[in-house]
Amino acid sequence: MSVLKIKDVSKIFPNGTTAVDSFSLDVADGELVCLLGPSGSGKSTLLRMVGGFETPTSGLMTIDGEDITNVPPEKRPTGMVFQSHALWTHMNVFKNLAFGLKLRKVAAPEIKRRVEGVLELVGLGGYGTRAVTQLSGGQQQRVALARSLVLEPKILLLDEPFASLDQHLRERLREEVRDIQQRLKITTLFVTHGQDEALSMADRIVVMRDGKTEQIDRPDVVYREPQTPFVAGFIGTMNLIEGVVSNGVFSKAGYSTPLPVSDGPAILAVRPEALDLTASTTGQGKVHRVTDYGTHGLVDLELKDGTRVKAMVSHPDLFQPGQGVSLAPRAIAAYRDGKVIHRTSAVAPAPHPALVDA
Amino acid sequence: MAATLAYRKLDWTGIVLAAVLTLVIVLPLVVVGTWAFTNVWRYPSVIPQEFGLRFWNQTLARADVWSSISMSLTLSFTVTALSAAICLPAAYAFARLDFPGRNLLFFSFLAGHAFPKFGLLVAIAGIFLQLNLIGTFWGVVLIQLVGTLLFMIWIPVAAFQAVDRRMEEAARDVGASPFRVFWSITLPQAGPTIAAAILLSFVGTFYETEGAWLIGAPQVRTLPVLMISFINNQPVIQYGAVLSVLLWVPSFIALLFARKVVNSGSFARGFGG
Amino acid sequence: MTASDQIGSVTPVRRRPYGLLLVATPVLLVAWLVIWPIISAVIQTVWTTTPQGQGAVSLDTYSFFFSDGYSLSNLSMTLWTTGVCAVLLLVVCLPIALYLRFSNTRVAVYVQGLAIFPMFVPSIILSFAFIRVLGPNGTVDLLLNSVGLPHIRSPYLTPWGPVIGLVWDNIPLTVLILLSGLGSVSNQAVEAARDVGAGTLALLWHIILPRISNSILVAISFAVLGIFSAFTLPYILGPAAPEMMGPFMQRTFRELLEPKTAITQAVVTFGFCIVFGLFYVRSVAKNRAA
Numbered sequence: 078m079s080v081l082k083i084k085d086v087s088k089i090f091p092n093g094t095t096a097v098d099s100f101s102l103d104v105a106d107g108e109l110v111c112l113l114g115p116s117g118s119g120k121s122t123l124l125r126m127v128g129g130f131e132t133p134t135s136g137l138m139t140i141d142g143e144d145i146t147n148v149p150p151e152k153r154p155t156g157m158v159f160q161s162h163a164l165w166t167h168m169n170v171f172k173n174l175a176f177g178l179k180l181r182k183v184a185a186p187e188i189k190r191r192v193e194g195v196l197e198l199v200g201l202g203g204y205g206t207r208a209v210t211q212l213s214g215g216q217q218q219r220v221a222l223a224r225s226l227v228l229e230p231k232i233l234l235l236d237e238p239f240a241s242l243d244q245h246l247r248e249r250l251r252e253e254v255r256d257i258q259q260r261l262k263i264t265t266l267f268v269t270h271g272q273d274e275a276l277s278m279a280d281r282i283v284v285m286r287d288g289k290t291e292q293i294d295r296p297d298v299v300y301r302e303p304q305t306p307f308v309a310g311f312i313g314t315m316n317l318i319e320g321v322v323s324n325g326v327f328s329k330a331g332y333s334t335p336l337p338v339s340d341g342p343a344i345l346a347v348r349p350e351a352l353d354l355t356a357s358t359t360g361q362g363k364v365h366r367v368t369d370y371g372t373h374g375l376v377d378l379e380l381k382d383g384t385r386v387k388a389m390v391s392h393p394d395l396f397q398p399g400q401g402v403s404l405a406p407r408a409i410a411a412y413r414d415g416k417v418i419h420r421t422s423a424v425a426p427a428p429h430p431a432l433v434d435a
Numbered sequence: 436m437a438a439t440l441a442y443r444k445l446d447w448t449g450i451v452l453a454a455v456l457t458l459v460i461v462l463p464l465v466v467v468g469t470w471a472f473t474n475v476w477r478y479p480s481v482i483p484q485e486f487g488l489r490f491w492n493q494t495l496a497r498a499d500v501w502s503s504i505s506m507s508l509t510l511s512f513t514v515t516a517l518s519a520a521i522c523l524p525a526a527y528a529f530a531r532l533d534f535p536g537r538n539l540l541f542f543s544f545l546a547g548h549a550f551p552k553f554g555l556l557v558a559i560a561g562i563f564l565q566l567n568l569i570g571t572f573w574g575v576v577l578i579q580l581v582g583t584l585l586f587m588i589w590i591p592v593a594a595f596q597a598v599d600r601r602m603e604e605a606a607r608d609v610g611a612s613p614f615r616v617f618w619s620i621t622l623p624q625a626g627p628t629i630a631a632a633i634l635l636s637f638v639g640t641f642y643e644t645e646g647a648w649l650i651g652a653p654q655v656r657t658l659p660v661l662m663i664s665f666i667n668n669q670p671v672i673q674y675g676a677v678l679s680v681l682l683w684v685p686s687f688i689a690l691l692f693a694r695k696v697v698n699s700g701s702f703a704r705g706f707g708g
Numbered sequence: 709m710t711a712s713d714q715i716g717s718v719t720p721v722r723r724r725p726y727g728l729l730l731v732a733t734p735v736l737l738v739a740w741l742v743i744w745p746i747i748s749a750v751i752q753t754v755w756t757t758t759p760q761g762q763g764a765v766s767l768d769t770y771s772f773f774f775s776d777g778y779s780l781s782n783l784s785m786t787l788w789t790t791g792v793c794a795v796l797l798l799v800v801c802l803p804i805a806l807y808l809r810f811s812n813t814r815v816a817v818y819v820q821g822l823a824i825f826p827m828f829v830p831s832i833i834l835s836f837a838f839i840r841v842l843g844p845n846g847t848v849d850l851l852l853n854s855v856g857l858p859h860i861r862s863p864y865l866t867p868w869g870p871v872i873g874l875v876w877d878n879i880p881l882t883v884l885i886l887l888s889g890l891g892s893v894s895n896q897a898v899e900a901a902r903d904v905g906a907g908t909l910a911l912l913w914h915i916i917l918p919r920i921s922n923s924i925l926v927a928i929s930f931a932v933l934g935i936f937s938a939f940t941l942p943y944i945l946g947p948a949a950p951e952m953m954g955p956f957m958q959r960t961f962r963e964l965l966e967p968k969t970a971i972t973q974a975v976v977t978f979g980f981c982i983v984f985g986l987f988y989v990r991s992v993a994k995n996r997a998a
Contacts, residue, residue, distance in 0.1 A: 130604050150607040157608045163601035167623045176619070177609030221605075228609055448807055449815030456804075456822040459876070463837035464829065466847050470840060478845045479853045525731040534727030540735050542993050547742040549985035551937030553954045554974035557961055558745035561752065561971045581741045584734050589996070642830035645939045649958055659832045659940075666836055666944055676840075679833045690828040 079141050079154070079231035079264045080106050081127065086136030088122050088288075096122040098288035099136070104232075107262035109255070111275040114285035115311070120268045121236060123285075127266060128157045128234050140231055156225030157234040161241065162217045164209040170196070170220055171205035177228045195227040198257060215246045222254065226261070233258070233265040239274065251278055272312050276300065284308045302420065306412045309346045316352065316386045318345045327411065330382035332361040332404060336411055338419050344412040349375065352388040353405040360401030362386065369393045378402060470676035490673035499661060500678065507641055507658040510572070511685075514579045515637040522587035523629070527617070529588065530595035541592075544585045556649050563650060570654040578646040583636040590635075594628035595621065631693045638689040642682075658682055746978070753972045769972040781950040783976070789870055789942070789952060790935045794928050796875045797882050801927070804879075805886035806916070809893070827880035831873070835944040838873055839864055869945030870952060874935050882927045889923020890916070922991070929988040937977050953977050 081104040088097040097119040104110045112120035125131045127138060129150030138146045145153055164173055174192040183191070196202050199219040209217060218238055225233060235254070239247040255278045258265050269275055275282045276296045284291040284299065284307075292304045303309035310317055320329030322343045327336035329345070336343065354376060362378040365385070374393020378386050386404070390396065411419040469483065470476065474490070476483035494500055528534070529541050547555060559578060560569065568574030598621050606616045622629075644659040652660050662682060665675045756766040773779045801823075808820050826834070841847045843864040852859060863869045893916055901915045917924075939954035946952055951959075953973060961970035978985075 128604075128608060130607070150604070151610045151612055153608075155608070157605065159601045159605060161599065161601050163599060163605040165602055165606070165620055165624075167626075176606070176611075180610045180615070224605070224609065446811060446813045446815045449811060449813055449819055452804060452807055452819050453815055453822065456819060460822050460825055462847070463834075463841045466840050467833065467837045479850060481850050481854050521733040521737075525734045528727040528730035532727035532730070534725050534731075537727065540731055542996075543735060543738055543743075545989045545992060546738060548933070548992070549982075549989045550746065551933055551953075551977045551981045551985075553937035553939045553957060554977035554981075555742065555745065557957045557970050557974040558749040559741055560961060561749060561967050562741075562745050564967055577741060581737060584738060588734060642832070644830075644832055645954075648939070649962065652962075659830065662832045662836070663940075663944065666839065672840070675836050679836050682830060682833055686828045686830060 080104065081232050081264060081266065082137075082139045083123075083127070084137045084139075086123070086126060086133045086138060088119070088126060088131060089134045096288055097126070097133075100285075100288065100290060102283060102290075102293065104264055104266060107264055108280045109258055109265040109267060109278060111279035111282045112266065112268045112285055113272060113275040113282050113311075114270065114291075116270060117287075118285040119288035120270075120283075120285050122288075124157075124234050124236055124266060124268045127232065128155050129153045154231035155234055156228055156230030156232070157236065158218075158221050158225050158238045160237040162221040162238075164217055164221055164224070166208075166210055168209070169205065170201070170207050170209060170212070173209060173220060174205075174224050174227050177224070181228075191227055195223045198226065199223045200253070214242050215250060218242065218250060219253075222257075226257070226263075231264065233263050235265065235267045237268055237270065239269075239271075247274070254278070276312075284311060302417075303346070303410070304417055305415050306344050306346065307415075309410065309412070314349055314387060316345075316347045316349065318347070318380075318384060318386065319343075320345060322411075330380040330384060332380055334404075334406065334409070336409075336419060338411060338413070341413060343418065346410040346412065347386075347406045348408070349387040349389040351406055351408040352386070353407060354378070354388050354390060354396070354402045355405065356395070356400060357403040358401050360403045362402050362404060364396050364398050364400045364402060366398060367393050367396050376402075378404075467676050467679050470672055471680045473673060473676075476672075490671070490677050494674050494677040494681075497674075499656070500681075503656045503658045503661040504681070506656060510575060510579065510647075510655075510657060511637050511640045513576055514583060514640045515633060517576070518580055518583040518587045518636055519633055522584060523591055526588050526591035527595055527621075530592045541588075544588055547581065548585065553645055553649075556646055560649055569650060570652075572651075572655055575647050575651040575655050575657075578650050579640050579643050582643060582646065583640060586639075587632055587636050590632035591625065591629050594625035594632075597628075598624040634689055634693050638685050638693075641685045749971045749975050749978075752968065753975055769968060770976070772969075773972055773976060778950070779956075779973070782953060782956045785867060785950045786936060786953045786977075787980075789867060789874070790932055792871050793874045793878070793935050794931055796871070797878055797931055798924065798928070800875065801879060801882040801886055802924075805883050805890055806912075808883070808887055809890040810898075823883045824880045826876055831877050831940045832944075834873060834877060835941060838869070838876075838945055842869075842872070864945060865947050867947060869947075870938070870942040873941035873945050874938055877941065878931050878934060882931060885927040885930065886920065886923055889920035889926075893919050926988060926991045929984040929991075932984045933981055933988060936981050937974075 081102075083100060083102045085099045085101055086097060087095065087099050089095050100119075100123060102110070112123060114120045122131060126133050129145070129148060129152075133146060136146070137144065140154055165176070168176065171192055174195060175188050178188045178191065192205065193202070196204060199222055201216060201219055201223065204212070204216070204220075209220060212220065218241075222238070238254070239250055242250065251274055267275075267278065276299075279296055281293060282296050282299045283293045286307055292299055292308045294302070294304075299308065300312055303312060303315075306317060309315045318329050318332075320327050320332075320343060321341070322328075322336050322338055323340050325335060325337050326333050327343060327345055334345070336345070362380050364376055365379050366377040368375045368377075374390045374396075376388045376390055376393065376396050378388065380386065388404070396402070408421045409419075410417055410421075471490070472486055472488065473483040474487035475485040529537065556578065559581075563569050563574050563578075568577070602624065603616050603620055606620045607613070611619060642659055644657075644663070647655065647657045647660050648663065651657065658678070659682070662675065662678055665678060669675060753769050754765055754767060755763055756768065758764050804819065804823050808816055808823070839846065842860075842862055844862055846862070849859050849862075863872055897915060897919075898911060901911050906914065937954045937957070938952065939958060942952035943955040943958070946955065953976075957970045957973045957977075960966050960973060
């Protein structure tokens with residue numbers, strides 16, 4: 078079982094763009110860490126450097142204490158699952174899985190045993206003789222996973238493996254992958270731009286932006302206590318209201334709430350599910366639209382200057398467009414200069430899946 | 436129902452085109468084929484008086500036919516093998532490596548196509564004259580080799596570029612060395628297209644007449660060159676007809692195997708379409 | 709623009725000059741057997757040695773070519789043949805290509821097969837078939853005779869012989885190039901024009917032709933380059949005098965043993981085709997880069 082350490086790794090491409098900027102991360106034995114970020118945040122480049130397909134401009138990477146920074150991909154104990162599955166279409170399923178074992182001069186009966194075992198593991202027992210082009214998208218991605226697993230890599234790397242699949246299949250496969258990963262206790266680094274994937278699979282999430290780390294934490298912590306306004310806006314739905322603090326009170330366009338921080342500009346962050354609304358004629362906001370999701374409702378409201386705020390309510394029928402409302406946040410955070418400066422300790426209810434996906 | 440009926444309407448334009456093209460393209464070849472299996476066909480009979488294989492025996496008994504068949508095959512194999520040996524590594528380099536002047540060198544293979552072919556052959560013959568390559572086997576090899584370069588590089592480059600880079604990376608990932616990746620992944624993936632390019636270049640060389648005639652004749656006598664002299668000097672029509680059928684065999688093979696490549700849009704685009 | 713932008717969508721692995729080693733042999737071959745002969749041809753024909761043993765620039769060989777009646781009649785016959793072939797090719801191939809683009813019947817598959825077929829018939833076999841069909845006592849004569857009609861005036865050994873052969877030979881690539889150009893005319897563009905009331909002719913003139921004008925020029929350039937110095941078909945099917953530039957150069961080189969005169973003739977053909985050549989190469993390069 079294995080530990081991956083990444084220390085101060087940077088990647089500057091020949092055209093001058095900095096894809097990864099002094100990135101450090103330790104992945105513990107058997108841990109699944111998700112690299113989450115928008116496209117261009119450097120997460121794929123980082124993964125490809127761990128796999129050996131890009132060479133870091135500077136920095137150090139070790140697996141179980143062994144320096145792998147300049148080791149070519151074929152000599153690394155890593156196994157990569159590619160986004161486009163990258164199966165070899167001129168070989169059948171069995172040959173795809175056996176290729177790496179043959180290179181390692183494993184005896185034929187042993188190859189057969191191991192390939193069949195792994196195919197069983199990914200739920201494709203008996204598919205060995207199929208041509209990979211005959212398989213469905215989900216099956217192809219399972220074969221790609223099996224191809225990496227059969228070599229028993231120390232580190233498993235997954236590069237947006239479900240991106241080309243439809244929503245339903247994606248959800249099923251990520252559960253399967255998580256199950257397999259936990260059963261084998263294999264150290265895994267997973268790249269995705271889908272927050273639902275990260276939240277549901279990861280032991281820890283690394284939120285990346287412009288090649289740098291924004292926050293590294295457990296999924297629930299990243300969700301409840303985002304350290305920067307970027308993370309707050311990127312994960313789940315978050316109302317980010319830019320306003321001014323003066324004498325311990327935050328105000329924005331007629332709305333104000335106590336905020337015990339020093340005077341100056343601040344961004345107030347409130348989750349829709351942590352924002353209570355009460356009808357009031359002299360309200361701070363006005364209802365713009367009400368959407369009924371059946372299990373709950375979502376109210377879009379406008380502050381006096383047009384700033385939009387979302388609130389989750391349990392009885393959407395109590396609100397009509399045009400109605401005045403007052404805002405009562407149960408939990409807030411405030412940011413200044415990209416850092417968190419205040420957080421109420423109140424616990425928000427568990428995130429609703431519909432909101433997390435939005 | 437109305438829509439399907441409209442589609443069922445007879446395709447008159449197509450039928451007229453098909454009829455005219457059949458007459459113009461198929462008929463002449465049928466005539467040649469008929470002559471090859473004719474023992475007696477005297478004017479003015481519309482069909483031959485006697486069919487038979489007599490002239491196959493006579494044609495195949497001629498020493499000049501056999502020597503030019505072996506000359507043509509030797510030449511085509513030599514040129515194709517040399518061309519593959521020098522062009523495929525170059526194609527791989529153009530597709531996968533970066534080096535100074537890559538673009539300019541890649542497009543330099545077009546140079547020969549900016550000039551009328553026979554004029555260029557005469558200019559090359561001028562050089563060969565000084566090198567005493569006129570009338571030699573290797574002179575013909577060289578001139579035909581130059582003719583294969585463009586397609587033996589451009590088609591394989593496209594084939595190599597079409598191979599998914601992730602497939603190659605996945606092979607590196609499971610432990611294959613760069614050479615092993617090329618051998619086990621890249622080459623098999625690009626294989627069918629490259630095979631078509633090799634076949635086309637073999638057939639192109641086999642039928643190359645101008646260079647062989649200008650540089651090689653009369654010492655190096657390929658099958659097409661022999662055919663010219665049959666047409667010019669041979670009163671027995673059937674010799675030419677039998678030779679035509681023999682000559683067509685490689686083309687027929689190319690027709691069977693390379694048709695898909697020729698019909699694909701990328702082939703026409705290669706000609707600038 | 710970087711290298712990868714032009715040749716294809718490849719991000720080169722690493723910039724190491726050993727790629728140069730791999731491409732060296734074919735590149736040197738092109739330099740030695742394409743570029744150098746052209747330069748050398750021009751130099752050879754304009755550089756003479758004076759009786760005093762000094763080099764001098766002289767256009768004597770060219771002034772001979774352009775004052776010699778026989779050379780000029782060969783040149784004009786070549787120009788005539790090329791022009792007639794180009795026009796005929798368009799007249800024949802454009803309807804075929806248009807038909808193939810806008811129909812998907814089984815007949816269309818057959819027509820496409822036939823139109824491509826000449827590509828798989830070497831021109832030497834074509835020459836032989838031509839003589840057997842259109843030559844004296846050929847199939848056409850047989851058929852005419854059998855219904856009691858007089859003989860045709862055979863095009864064999866007349867200027868029309870090479871024209872018919874060259875058009876036949878060039879049909880496949882012309883159709884393919886035009887068809888590839890027609891691929892850029894979308895069905896929606898045609899349907900939209902129909903929708904606003906364009907008839908067949910208006911459709912052809914205002915919608916289709918403007919979009920494939922470049923493909924037409926490419927097809928013509930390709931045909932001109934091939935036909936202008938064609939050898940086999942004019943040599944076998946054409947008249948002995950005047951002859952086209954291809955056979956003329958061959959005879960001057962191999963039979964009259966006057967390589968310098970032959971090379972002058974070659975440079976003249978370069979001169980007449982240079983516009984088409986450059987246009988053709990530019991189009992191919994542009995296509996390949998895209």
